[in-house]
Amino acid sequence: MSVWHILLGVLFLIICILLILIVLLQKGKGGGLGAAFGGMGSSAFGTRTGDVFTWVTIILTGLFLLLAIGTSLALRPAAGVVSNPKFFPAPRPVADDENVAVTLTCDTDGAVIRYTRDGSDPTESSTAYENAVEIEPGMTLKARAFRENWTPSEVVPGLYPKADANTVPSPDAGLLPGPGEMEAPPTTAPAVPALPPATMPAVPNTIPAMP
Numbered sequence: 001m002s003v004w005h006i007l008l009g010v011l012f013l014i015i016c017i018l019l020i021l022i023v024l025l026q027k028g029k030g031g032g033l034g035a036a037f038g039g040m041g042s043s044a045f046g047t048r049t050g051d052v053f054t055w056v057t058i059i060l061t062g063l064f065l066l067l068a069i070g071t072s073l074a075l076r077p078a079a080g081v082v083s084n085p086k087f088f089p090a091p092r093p094v095a096d097d098e099n100v101a102v103t104l105t106c107d108t109d110g111a112v113i114r115y116t117r118d119g120s121d122p123t124e125s126s127t128a129y130e131n132a133v134e135i136e137p138g139m140t141l142k143a144r145a146f147r148e149n150w151t152p153s154e155v156v157p158g159l160y161p162k163a164d165a166n167t168v169p170s171p172d173a174g175l176l177p178g179p180g181e182m183e184a185p186p187t188t189a190p191a192v193p194a195l196p197p198a199t200m201p202a203v204p205n206t207i208p209a210m211p
Contacts, residue, residue: 005074005075008067008070008071008074008075009071009075011067012064012067012068012071015060015063015064015067016064018060019057019060019061019064022053022056022057022060023057025053026053026057076149079149079150080108080150080151081150081151081153082106082108082111082145082146082147082150082151082152082153083106083107083108083111083145083153084106084145084153084154084156085104085105085106085113085115085143085144085145085153085156086104086105086106086107086156087102087103087104087141087143087156087158088102088103088104088105089102091141091157091158091159091160092160093137093160093161093162093163094135094136094137094138094139094160094161094162094163095137095162095163096137096162098137098163099134100134100135100160101132101133101134101135102132102133102135102141102158103132104129104133104143106145106153108145108147108150108153110147111145111146111147111150111153112128112129112145112146112147113128113129113143113144113145113146114126114127114128114129114143114144114145114146115127115129115133115141115142115143115144116141116142117133117139117140117141118140119140119142120142121142121144121155122142122143122144122155123144124146124152126144129143135160136160137160137161137162137163138160138161138162139160140157140158140159140160141157141158141160142155142156142157142158143155143156143158144156
């Protein structure tokens, strides 16, 4: 509960007490609180006591109704929990000469995404997301979604470390094929089809007779 919620509740309580006292001070059929104090309600303010108490009662009643409505709206329970923000593209190492702009989205309608670029947790006073956020190498981007009378989302961090020359791009970056996309080299040489055996013409076993 915030400080202004507490102040609103205290002010509402004070108005209630004043309204009760001003009603009791007015002289009724039974004398009311004025009779208990020796007729203070009829003589303390002169001959126009009734008019003064009437206007004070009207003003306090109006304030009471306004504060009752405002307090019920301000202190009503949250309607739900806001969905966590999403980063696109997903957090990854960033090279010095690479320009990266991150888009933030939230599945909860009417939610306002607020973010920080210095690693601190976003609050309701942090920068509201409007356009894509420019990313620098080594930056930590944090986002949180808010909606009135809803429980805020969790703080979602996005780490964008500086990429060095030895950093191998991840499959998500689209620079290298992912697992299963590259065929493994064959471990054995393909079989060579066997050639049919050569056949020799048969040699006669007898010598033809001379004429």
